[in-house]
Amino acid sequence: MSTPQPEPVLELRDLRKSFGANAVLKGVDLSLRPGRITALLGANGAGKSTLIKALSGVHDPTAGEILVDGKPVELENPIAASRLGVRTVHQRIDDAIVPGLSVAENLVFEQIALREAPPVASLGSLLPRARKVAAALSLEWDDAFLKQDVFELGIADCQMLLLARALVTEPKVLILDEPTSTLSQSEAERLFETILKLRDDGVAILHVSHRLAEIEQLADDIVVLRDGRITATQDRPFDFAAAVTSMLGEGMTGDIARLEHLVGDQVAIELTGHQIFPESPALSMQLRGGEVTGVIGLIGAGKTELAEHMFGETTTPHGGSMTLRGRPYSPRHPKHAIANGVYLVPEDRAxxxxxxxxxxxxxxxxxxxxxxxxxxxxxxxxxxxxxxxxxxxxxxxxxxxxxxxxxxxxxxxxxxxxxxxxxxxPDVLVLDEPFRGVDIGARREIARRARAQAADGSCVVMLCSDVDELREIADRVLVLVEGRITLDARIDTVTDEQIVQSMTEVA
Ligand SMILES: Nc1ncnc2c1ncn2[C@@H]1O[C@H](COP(=O)(O)OP(=O)(O)OP(=O)(O)O)[C@@H](O)[C@H]1O
Ligand SMILES: [Mg+2]
Known part of the structure; x- marks a missing residue:
C-alpha cells in the first residue's frame, strides 16, 4: 500500500519549446510534489536545461501549460518565477554570477530586485544579511570572503554561492541543473545534506544529474527525458538499467567492460625534485607511455597545478626539472607543450x-x-x-x-x-576531470578513446576526484594530498578503501 501523494506544487502539461524549426521539447507532462526529490535524467542535448529554463521564466514556452499550486501561471521572466517560489540554479554558472560585484552583493541582490529587502547603499550594510545567509547554510564564509570580487572564486565556490542565493527566499520549488558537475565528492556531500534538509522541510526539488550513484542517494522519483519527451518515470526501488535504456536506447547500455590492464614500459614524462606548491615537499614521478595513469585527490591536492606545469601554463616557480622522452622539457607556454605533443583537456573547458x-x-x-x-x-x-x-x-x-x-x-x-x-x-594527454557533465554514452566513448590511445603508446593521465571514475579508465593510480604522493600502485592491487584513505592522509 502506498501512502497518498501530496498535491503537486508545480505541474507541466504538454509543454513544448522550439528554437526556430528545431523542436526541443515535444510535449512534456511533469508533476513536482512537496517533500520529494525528482531526478531528471537524459542524454546530453535531450532538453533538460531547456525544460528548466521554461520552468524558471527564462524561456517562453511555445505551447503548453505551467501550473503552480493548481493554478495556471505565466512566467514572463525569472523574477516572476521567483515570486511564485520557484528558484533555479542553472547549469551555466557564469551566466548567473554578476561580475564586478562582491560575493555578498551577488548573494542578496535578487532579494533586493524582488523587493523583499530594502535596497542598501554600501557593501558594509549588506554584510550582516550575507553573513546570516551563509551561516544558515553552514558555509564557513568569513567577511574577507564575502567582500571579495566574485571573479576570484573557483567554480565550486561559485556553485555554492548560486545555491545560497536560490535559498535566500525560502523556495517552494528548487530546481538544480547539474549542481554537482563542478564539485568534489566532499563538496557534493555537503550540498546533499542541504538538499535533503530542504526536502524534509517540504520543498519540491528537481535535480538534474548524470551520476547514478548520486540519484540513488537522493531521489524519490526518476523521470527520463529523451529527445524532448518523457520516456520513463520510476519510484523506488529504481531500475537503473531500464532508466539508462530508456535514456539512450538499446545497445548503448552494456556494462563497463572489464579493463584489460596495460603496463607501460617507456617513461614519457619525468619530474624530478618538483614542488607542486611553493611550500610542498619536492616529489619525483615517472609517467609512462602505454598505460593510463589516474591521478586522484581532493580539491587542493595539486592535480590541476601538476597539469598546468606539464602544459607550460603557469609561471609559478616549482623547482626541479622535467624530461619528456628523456630530453629536458621546460615549457613556458601551452604552445610549447602542444608543439612537443603534450596536450591538456582543462577542467574548466567552457x-x-x-x-x-x-x-x-x-x-x-x-x-x-x-x-x-x-x-x-x-x-x-x-x-x-x-x-x-x-x-x-x-x-x-x-x-x-x-x-x-x-x-x-x-x-x-x-x-x-x-x-x-x-x-x-598525442605523446602525453592530460585529461582534467573528463567525465564532468557528459552523459553515460559519451563517458564510455571518452574512456574507450583514452585507453585506445594508451594502447598505441601515448601517455594518458587522467585527473579526477572520484574512485569509480578512476576505475573505469586507469591502470595505475597516484594519490595526491597537498602536493605529496601518498599512494602509487597498480589499480588492480588496491581497494577503494585504500585509495580513499590515502586521499585524506595527513602529513
Ligand atoms: N538558445 C538556443 N538556441 C538554439 N538551440 C538551442 C538553444 N538552447 C538549447 N538549444 C538546443 O536544444 C537542445 C537541448 O539542449 P539542452 O541544453 O536543453 O540539453 P540538456 O538536456 O540540458 O543537455 P546537457 O546534459 O548537455 O546539459 C540542444 O540540441 C541545443 O542545441
Ligand atoms: Mg543541460
Whole structure:
C-alpha cells in the first residue's frame, strides 16, 4: 500500500519549446510534489536545461501549460518565477554570477530586485544579511570572503554561492541543473545534506544529474527525458538499467567492460625534485607511455597545478626539472607543450578555449590551426570533415559542424572540447576531470578513446576526484594530498578503501 501523494506544487502539461524549426521539447507532462526529490535524467542535448529554463521564466514556452499550486501561471521572466517560489540554479554558472560585484552583493541582490529587502547603499550594510545567509547554510564564509570580487572564486565556490542565493527566499520549488558537475565528492556531500534538509522541510526539488550513484542517494522519483519527451518515470526501488535504456536506447547500455590492464614500459614524462606548491615537499614521478595513469585527490591536492606545469601554463616557480622522452622539457607556454605533443583537456573547458559565436568546426581545430592550413590559407574542408567525424563518434547533438558552440547543450560543449584534444594521438594527454557533465554514452566513448590511445603508446593521465571514475579508465593510480604522493600502485592491487584513505592522509 502506498501512502497518498501530496498535491503537486508545480505541474507541466504538454509543454513544448522550439528554437526556430528545431523542436526541443515535444510535449512534456511533469508533476513536482512537496517533500520529494525528482531526478531528471537524459542524454546530453535531450532538453533538460531547456525544460528548466521554461520552468524558471527564462524561456517562453511555445505551447503548453505551467501550473503552480493548481493554478495556471505565466512566467514572463525569472523574477516572476521567483515570486511564485520557484528558484533555479542553472547549469551555466557564469551566466548567473554578476561580475564586478562582491560575493555578498551577488548573494542578496535578487532579494533586493524582488523587493523583499530594502535596497542598501554600501557593501558594509549588506554584510550582516550575507553573513546570516551563509551561516544558515553552514558555509564557513568569513567577511574577507564575502567582500571579495566574485571573479576570484573557483567554480565550486561559485556553485555554492548560486545555491545560497536560490535559498535566500525560502523556495517552494528548487530546481538544480547539474549542481554537482563542478564539485568534489566532499563538496557534493555537503550540498546533499542541504538538499535533503530542504526536502524534509517540504520543498519540491528537481535535480538534474548524470551520476547514478548520486540519484540513488537522493531521489524519490526518476523521470527520463529523451529527445524532448518523457520516456520513463520510476519510484523506488529504481531500475537503473531500464532508466539508462530508456535514456539512450538499446545497445548503448552494456556494462563497463572489464579493463584489460596495460603496463607501460617507456617513461614519457619525468619530474624530478618538483614542488607542486611553493611550500610542498619536492616529489619525483615517472609517467609512462602505454598505460593510463589516474591521478586522484581532493580539491587542493595539486592535480590541476601538476597539469598546468606539464602544459607550460603557469609561471609559478616549482623547482626541479622535467624530461619528456628523456630530453629536458621546460615549457613556458601551452604552445610549447602542444608543439612537443603534450596536450591538456582543462577542467574548466567552457572558460578555457571556447570562443562565443565560433562554429564547432572552428573551435575544434583552433589549437591545431597549422595542421589544417596550407601556407596561410585555411582548408575549410578538412576542418569540417574532422569535426563531422567527431560529432558522429562522440554523439554530439548538433545540427552540424557549422553550428555555433553557444547553442550546444552543456554536455555537448564538453564533448567538443574533449574530442578536440583526442583527434590526433598525442605523446602525453592530460585529461582534467573528463567525465564532468557528459552523459553515460559519451563517458564510455571518452574512456574507450583514452585507453585506445594508451594502447598505441601515448601517455594518458587522467585527473579526477572520484574512485569509480578512476576505475573505469586507469591502470595505475597516484594519490595526491597537498602536493605529496601518498599512494602509487597498480589499480588492480588496491581497494577503494585504500585509495580513499590515502586521499585524506595527513602529513
Ligand atoms: N538558445 C538556443 N538556441 C538554439 N538551440 C538551442 C538553444 N538552447 C538549447 N538549444 C538546443 O536544444 C537542445 C537541448 O539542449 P539542452 O541544453 O536543453 O540539453 P540538456 O538536456 O540540458 O543537455 P546537457 O546534459 O548537455 O546539459 C540542444 O540540441 C541545443 O542545441
Ligand atoms: Mg543541460
Amino acid at each position: 572558460a578555457q578555449g571556447m570562443m562565443p559565436g565560433w562554429s564547432i568546426a572552428k573551435t575544434f581545430s583552433l589549437p591545431f590551426l597549422s595542421r589544417f592550413a596550407r601556407g596561410s590559407l585555411l582548408q575549410p574542408k578538412s576542418e569540417t570533415q574532422r569535426a563531422a567525424q567527431a560529432i558522429d563518434e562522440f554523439g554530439v547533438v548538433a545540427t552540424g559542424p557549422g553550428q555555433s558552440v553557444d547553442a550546444l547543450s552543456g554536455g555537448n560543449q564538453q564533448k567538443v572540447m574533449v574530442a578536440r584534444w583526442m583527434q590526433t594521438p
